[in-house]
Amino acid sequence: xxxxxxxxxxxxxxxxxxxxxxxxxxxxxxxxxxxxxxxxxxxxxxxxxxxxxxxxxxxxxxxxxxxxxxxxxxxxxxxxxxxxxxxxxxxxxxxxxxxxxxxxxxxxxxxxxxxxxxxxxxxxxxxxxxxxxxxxxx
Numbered sequence: 001x002x003x004x005x006x007x008x009x010x011x012x013x014x015x016x017x018x019x020x021x022x023x024x025x026x027x028x029x030x031x032x033x034x035x036x037x038x039x040x041x042x043x044x045x046x047x048x049x050x051x052x053x054x055x056x057x058x059x060x061x062x063x064x065x066x067x068x069x070x071x072x073x074x075x076x077x078x079x080x081x082x083x084x085x086x087x088x089x090x091x092x093x094x095x096x097x098x099x100x101x102x103x104x105x106x107x108x109x110x111x112x113x114x115x116x117x118x119x120x121x122x123x124x125x126x127x128x129x130x131x132x133x134x135x136x137x138x
Contacts, residue, residue, distance in 0.1 A: 005031060014040075022047045026054065033058050033068060041068050045075075052081050059087030059094075062119075066093050073098045086110055092119050099124050108135060 005027055009017065014037070021032045021043040033044045044050070045058075045068065055078050058064055069091060078084050079102075088094045089102045089110075103111065103124065114120055115128035 018043055023049075025049075029054065030057070034061070034063050038065060038067055041065055042071055044068075045071050052078065052084070056081060056083035056087050059084050059091060062092060064093070066095065069094045070098070073102075089114065089124070090117065090120060092121065096121050096123055100127055103127055103131065108132075111135075 009020070009028070009031060012020065017032065017035065017037075017040050020028050021035075021040050024032065024047075026049075029044050029047060029050065033041055035041045041064065045055075055072055058068065059072050069088060072078055072084065073088050073094065079088075082105075085102045085105055089099050089106060091099075099121070100123070103114070106114070111128050111131050115125055115132055117125065
């Protein structure tokens, strides 16, 4: 009898969940990335099965830890993907310095959306407005 994924994970002890973070399937990784234990959530990012699409989804999730977002933002191979950068910039939990650095790489329509987005930190919104006004002038 198959039981739900959350029921399976609830029964697992720490070492088993850690192993599942690396070797588990996509659904398991998407649940474990939100694990309250920092070691498990960050271990998901070292899984060899992890795809760029999954990383872009993780970057958009507001319920992942700041550590996970920081690791994604410092990995150069992932930040080459525009979807990852956009997800990190729009995520309210992403460190503000990282978001401001990524703002320069966004296209004009996404910067315009950020300038009015109430979910992002105020300094990022101000920087987006400033970038929009300099784009109009130049």
